Structures are given as C-alpha cells and as structure tokens.
Amino acid sequence: MAGARFLLLALLSINGAFSQVAEKLVQNPCISKTSCHECIQTPSCAWCYKQDFGERTRCFQPSNPGSMTCPEKYVINPDNQKRIVMNKPLSTVNAGGSFKANLGDGSSASSSGESNIIQVSPQRVNLKLRARQSLRFSLFYTQAEDYPVDLYYLMDLSKSMEDDKGKLSLLGNLLADSMKNITSNFRLGFGSFVDKVVMPYVSTVPKKLKAPCQDCEPPYGFKNHMTLDTDTSRFSTMVKAAAVSGNLDAPEGGFDAIMQAVVCRDQIGWREKARRLLVFSTDAGFHYAGDGKLGGIVKPNDGLCHLEKGLYTHSSLQDYPSISQINLKVKQNAINVIFAVTEEQISVYNKLKEHIEGASSGQLSNDSSNIVDLVKDQYQQISSLVELKDNATNAIKINYYSRCLNGSGSDKKTNKCGNIKVGDVVEFKIEIEVTACPKDPKDWKQTLQIYPVGINESLVVDLEMLCSCPCEQPGHIAFQKSADVCNMYGDYKCGICECDSSHFGRYCECSASEVDFFNNTLGCRADNTSSLDCSGRGSCVCGRCECNSRNNEDEKVYGNFCECDNFSCDRHEGKICSGPTHGSCDCGSCVCKEPWGGAACDCRMSNETCKAPGLADGEICSGHGDCKCGVCKCENTEEGRYSGKYCEKCPTCSDRCEEFKHCVQCQMYKTGPFDENVCAKNCTKFTPIGVEQVEAKEENDENLCAFYDDDDCRFAYVYYFDEFNKVVVKAQQDRECPAKVFLVGIVLGVIAAIVFIGLAILLLWKLLTTIHDRREFAKFEKERMMAKWDTGENPIYKQATSTFKNPTYAGKS
Incomplete structure (x- = not known):
C-alpha cells in the first residue's frame, strides 16, 4: 500500500512540473538533466558537483556566460x-x-x-x-609495390565445363606467368565442386553414382586439389588430372565450395599478409540456403571448415550457406571473390556481387580461353580501388x-x-x-x-x-556511500543524493512507508479546488512545496504553494514593470516607484509634464486636451484636431493659416487687402522672418501654409509656437509669380508654321509627281526604240475586210 502511495505521489509531482520543464527545455536542454551522467550525455552541457550549490540547476551550458556560476575545479565537462x-x-x-x-x-x-x-x-x-x-x-x-597475391581457382567440374577444364590446363602456366609480372610473390591453388550427392541434385542410382555420365567420375560437393603454392607449374598438371563429373539439376553447389575455400584457411593455405583472390568459374547458377530441404537436409550451414583429405565431409549433412553467410565470411577473411561466368549467367552474378563485399564479375568465354586476361583485368580493378568499411x-x-x-x-x-x-x-x-x-x-x-x-x-x-561521471564511482571525493547529508538513506553522488527505494526527497528525508498520502498532498495545495500540487511549478516533497528553479538566476518562483514569481508581471517595451527605475515585480503584480503608476509602471502620475514650460499659469494641455500618464491626449473639435506636445497647435483648423495670411501679405510683400495703417493696427502678434525657402521642420512642430494672391503669385510660410507659447512665422522672402506670356506672337507663329508646312507639303507632292511622270515617259521611249517590227507589217494584223475568189470564174465572157 505504501509503495502504491509513493508511486502515485511521484506521478502527481511529475505531472505538476511537466509544463515548467517543457518551458525550460525550449530555452536550455541542460536544465532537465537531474544526474551527472545524463548531463554529460547531452552535447554542450557540463555538471557542477559542488556540495553547497544551493537549489540552482547543476547541469548548465559553459558556453552561456550567465550560467557559469560553478568554480572550475568542481566542473565535469569531459572533452573528446x-x-x-x-x-x-x-x-x-x-x-x-x-x-x-x-x-x-x-x-x-x-x-x-x-x-x-x-x-x-x-x-x-x-x-x-x-x-x-x-x-x-x-x-x-x-x-605497396610487389604485394603478395594468393589466387585460388575454384572451378565447376560438371560435364558442361569439360572443354573449359581442358583450356584452363593449357593456359595454367600463362596465368601464373601473367600474375608473376604483377608481383613476384605469387601463389596459386586449385579446387573444384559439383553438387551435394543427394537426390534431387545428383542421381543416387548406384550405377549413376559411379559414373553419372560418359568418362565421368563420381560426384562430390567440394574438393581441394592443390593447396596455394609458389610452384605454379603444378597448376596445369592438377587441372588436367582433375576429372569431370555430373549432376541432375541446372544449379550447382558452388556456395558450399566458396564457404569451405574461404573458412579453411590452413587447408587452402591463405597467408596473413597477402591479397587473397578467389576466382569462381562456372557456367551455371547456384543453390543457396533453403534449397537443401528439397533433399531432406534441414540443418543450417554452420560456417565452419569441414575438410578431410581435401574433401568436404558435410556436403550431405548441412544446407547450403546463405548469401549473407558468404558475405560475412568473405569480410572476416578479407578475400576478393571474382565471378568468372559465361554470358548466360553474367546478369545473375552481377546482382550477386552487389551483396558480397569486395566481389567482382567478368564474362567468361564458352571455353574459358580468356581466363588469363579476365583474371588480370579484375585484379587491376580490385588493386586500383580502395574502399573503407567498418x-x-x-x-x-x-x-x-x-x-x-x-x-x-x-x-x-x-x-x-x-x-x-x-x-x-x-x-x-x-x-x-x-x-x-x-x-x-x-x-x-x-x-x-x-x-x-x-x-x-x-x-x-x-x-x-564517456557516458558516466567519475564522481558517480567509488573513490571520488564527491562519492559517499550512505552519506549523512542523505540521512543515511542514499548515496551522495556528484553533489546530489541518490536515495534507496523506500525514501525520496532532495536529501532522502521522506519515507514512502510513513508519509500519509492525504496530508502530504493537502499541504501542497492552496485549497481543495486546486488539482495541481505546488501550482504546477514545483515538487511536493513530504507535504512541502519545493519550487522549481529557473535558468536565469534573477527569476524566482516562491510562495508556500509556488504561486508567486518575479517575472510574470506586465511589461513595457520588453522590460518587466518598465525596468528597475520604475518598479519591481512581486507575486505577479508590479510595485511602482514614485512618480510612476499603472499596470506596468509606465504611467507618470504627475501633471507637470503636461504644461508648456515658461508659463507660470499655463493650462494643462493648453486647455485642448487631458493629461494621461504625464502625456497630453489632445481633443478633436468642430474646428479641427489639436496636436503638439501641449495641444497648442491645430494644423487642420481652417482659421490658423487664414488668420496669418493677410498679415504676412502686408508685412512681407506689401500686398493684400490690408493697407499700411490697417496692417500696423491688426498685425501685432508676430513679425515674419524672411527665408529663401520655406520648409516645415518636425522637431519644431512647424505648420506649412501656401496661398495664391490676386496677381496669381504663390507665397508660403510656416508658423509654430516657441517655448513661451508665442507664435513664430517664417515667410518666403520673394513670391513665386508666373512669367509673362506674349500671346499674340504665339498665335501668329502658330499660323505661320501651319502655312509653311502646307506649302512644303504641296511642293513635295509636285516634285514627286513630276519625277514619276518623267520616269514613265522615259520608260515608254525606251520600249518604243527597242521594238523589232513595224506596225504596218505586223504578221498578226488582219484587215477589217475579206476577199474571196470564185474558182469557176474565168473572167469576162
């Protein structure tokens, strides 16, 4: 029962602190790490094992200057x-x-x-x-130059390869000589295979077992004819002496032979320091793991050597090896397999080599006459390529x-x-x-x-x-077994207590068997309506809230139920309570300093800043607005909208520019409706200051006015109020009047231009028609002079009358 209470208590504590932890993780991945080994398994994190470190987070980021509060001698931050x-x-x-x-x-x-x-x-x-x-x-x-080479020739000696065997026996010496041109330290070996001597791979009829085909020897799985040897002259003799055999199905037992040739290192004679080549020659496919079940062989291949006197003894006892087994043994023994196969099988073995590390393939002629060139080319390709594996x-x-x-x-x-x-x-x-x-x-x-x-x-x-810390191991200064600081109920490791299964708490001060569950959780909640312990921002330990610490040491969570903090108050311009000069945050509310007020201490409570300076009896906001937080909020009237720091201006009011217009005209330009006497009487508020160019400056809150007078001349001026709330006018020194236009001259010039253009067009037309007529006349004269017949003797000309003769008419009688 006590264990169940302890588990439920732990779950509630974890649930209450989850939101706070999630917030911390976004900012700093180190905060959530509660043990040294978890801390150093997190990149960029370091652990502080100082004993009196308080409630600060021990796992921190050394790259963050603000988090480096631990003396360097207590920091565990291992480097690669x-x-x-x-x-x-x-x-x-x-x-x-x-x-x-x-x-x-x-x-x-x-x-x-x-x-x-x-x-x-x-x-x-x-x-x-x-x-x-x-x-x-x-x-x-x-x-390296002259690196040793071991080449083991593994040949399919089924009946179909008989002519290949004969050719290979003749080319054996040539193959050895060709490889010796590459390296003087060369050894050559020879082995052969047929298939498992089991139905349905091989006929088990006694007669067929002795001679499966004409001039054939009994079948076998794999036979090592010649161990790798520097006496390469024996190769041709051994190949010639090896007799062919026969089997029933098309695929052969080549995988059995490859496995034995690879793993039987001593029997084959593979050297430690040599490039090992296994040339696999066949004109057929291959059996692989699972095919043995057809012959009742269900025991998987064990990948071990089973050669006795050069003959594979477990051919009928174990299944064929799988491709993955072949690949594993080839990798372990660092052997390059070269598949020398005929044209009919090359596509199959091209796919097979992709699944065997370091394997390659080449096309063998029907009688293996190109075997020397094939082996030489494949070796050159293998030796000129380096591929790293692990x-x-x-x-x-x-x-x-x-x-x-x-x-x-x-x-x-x-x-x-x-x-x-x-x-x-x-x-x-x-x-x-x-x-x-x-x-x-x-x-x-x-x-x-x-x-x-x-x-x-x-x-x-x-x-x-580096997955654990030295201070978590016995013998370190920060490791104590059943430490006093842990109330003898836990081990002190790296500055924290690791409690036993029946105690918990920061110092193992709580016992799971003695704490009453109801009283424990009740002391961590403000009232019965609350469903979270410690307001969800702390852990309930033995009926008391331990508030979570923040990554920023200036930010605190406090209160009996962790309900208060000094960082969640209103902000102004990104500063809590507008900064320390305006106020401070206490339990979620701003405590403002004089003369500031408001939710974020951003409101000045005095009205003195809303009065224009230099005026002893100045009105608040010039009587055109209200003072809020020490700033004038100007009003809108029917005349317009007032503005300015003290609402002393109304740029949109229609009578301001009009009010100063006539006085500027009479004082600056001696024009307008005011004569000299009226101007001197009514225009006493200001005297315009002449400037070459009128521009309104924002820093003085200047207002721009522009008008056209009776002479159609433009004049402009600006007005603003100085620090004593007096109007100041700066006017354009000279008016901008339009230039005089000679209208009669322009009209006469336009008429003359139109007449001139019309005459020019007529003359041009006359010139073009004259030129065209003369060209046509000249063309006519030229054609007339070149005529070769006379119109009087035109052969195709016929008279308008016709003449007929009567053949019977003899003249006058």
Missing part, C-alpha cells in the same frame, strides 16, 4: 580525446629505398626496407568520446571524407578512391560519433575495425564512451 597507440610507417619503395609521409597528427614516419608490408597507417588508436559529439582523425592508405555497432556512426588523389580539391564524403597506383598515398578523414550511450555499461567500451576491403590490414579503434 584521441591517442595513437600504434603508428608503423607505410611501406613503399622509392629511389632512396625509404618513404616518409605526414600522418595527419603533426608527426611523421619513415621506413627503410622493413620486412612487414604496411599499407594502412595508423594501425591502432585510442578514443574517448562523448555522446553526440564527433571527432575526426586521418587514415592513410598506399598500394564493423561499428548501431551506437556508433562513422563518416568518411577524402579528396582521393586530387591534391587541390576539397574533401568529399566518400569511402572509395580509384585509379590508385603503386606508391600513391590516399588520405581519408574519419569522423566517429557516438549517437547514444548503450543501456548496458559493458557496451561503453568497444573495439572496432576500419579496414580496406580485400586487404587483411585494418585500423583498430579502442573506443571508450
């Missing part, structure tokens, strides 16, 4: 650390027989004919990383950056570089980040590998995740 443990120099050969390279950490290394070939540097580093904070360092790779867990994120061989370029996010030649040095920038601390502290220390695909060398990273 890197230490290079092993850094053997890269191996290569130049004219001087030595190599020297910058290793990216300010150091350098050189070598001179070392026996061990090194292509990756450094080889081991020690890192200490905080969660979600990355660290970068450099890794260098070079392709075995990091989900808690670790690794990014790779490199400019490859482009010395002047910028780093790009990539883990591959191509076109690498012997002696080239490629630098990779490796960025490691702990994305989250694992729940199990055992996983806070991990060892991972970063390695080039197909190379049995790697960078070993010993990673320690």
